[in-house]
Amino acid sequence: MTDERDTVVTALARSLERSHRRLGELETLVRQLAADVTSLSRSRPAPGDALTGAGDDGREPAGGGWLLAEDREAALTGMADLVEWVEAVYLRYPDAELPSCWLWHPAVVEELWWLRGAHAAAYEDSAGSWQRIGDWHDRFRPGVVKRLRAAVGGCELVLHAPGGEQAGAPSLAPLADAAANVADAWTTRRLLPEPSDPQLAAAEQHDRAQHRKANR
Incomplete structure (x- = not known):
């Protein structure tokens, strides 16, 4: 009877030891996750940060990049x-x-x-x-x-320089005047509007210019 009781006590002791060990591993994991969350929250740029202005921790937020620079x-x-x-x-x-x-x-x-x-x-x-x-x-x-x-x-x-291939105004989005109609049709009917004759003509002119540019 004593041997059986000793066996049970030993098994319980081992189970308790495993539980303590797993609890310690869990606490370590929780601390690591907390540290990761803190690090991410500090490194994330706050809305409205300047283009390259450093945050409180000295790191630079992504901001809007160069193409959207205003400051x-x-x-x-x-x-x-x-x-x-x-x-x-x-x-x-x-x-x-x-x-x-x-x-x-x-x-x-x-x-x-x-x-x-x-x-x-x-x-x-x-x-x-x-x-x-x-x-x-x-x-x-x-x-x-x-x-x-x-x-x-x-x-x-x-x-x-003036007259050079790269001179002139920046490229415009082709058929930009159709954007409102496309947005309206897509959000209300999940369909796209049929292109009009003037839009088809403008698209053909644009595509020809792009083709000539690509083959220079």
Whole structure:
């Protein structure tokens, strides 16, 4: 009888030990999750933050990027920081190229703007990780290099002068005057309006211009 009681007590002791161990693991997990939530809440930019204004923890929020920049002072500061980063990091890689007119291409500035932000986030002390650093090296940077080479690899500043291929007003969204009708038809009937004859003519003119541009 004593041996049976000892066996039961031993089993209960082991069960209690396992419960204590699991409780300790659970407490550790909860603390880790709490730390992760705190880190995410601190790193998330608050609505209305400036284009490149740093938050309370010194990190820069994504803001609206370069294409939506409106704050002049923030844009000046951000551009100066971007130029410094391009020279210190981006152009250090042998496959990185920038035409002389890169600042005259808003899309190029935007690409480099977010690439710089991704670089800062990957190497940031509290939120960065080796995986994010690897993503930046393996995917983000090579992707930007490839897109910039395809988009502006043969461009130069003289083409932006009056009479050059890059001179003139920025491109407009084709058939923008149809946006209201499309939005109304889609939200009320989940159908798209039939294109009118003037819209078809405008679309044909636009498509021909795009084709000529692509085959230059």
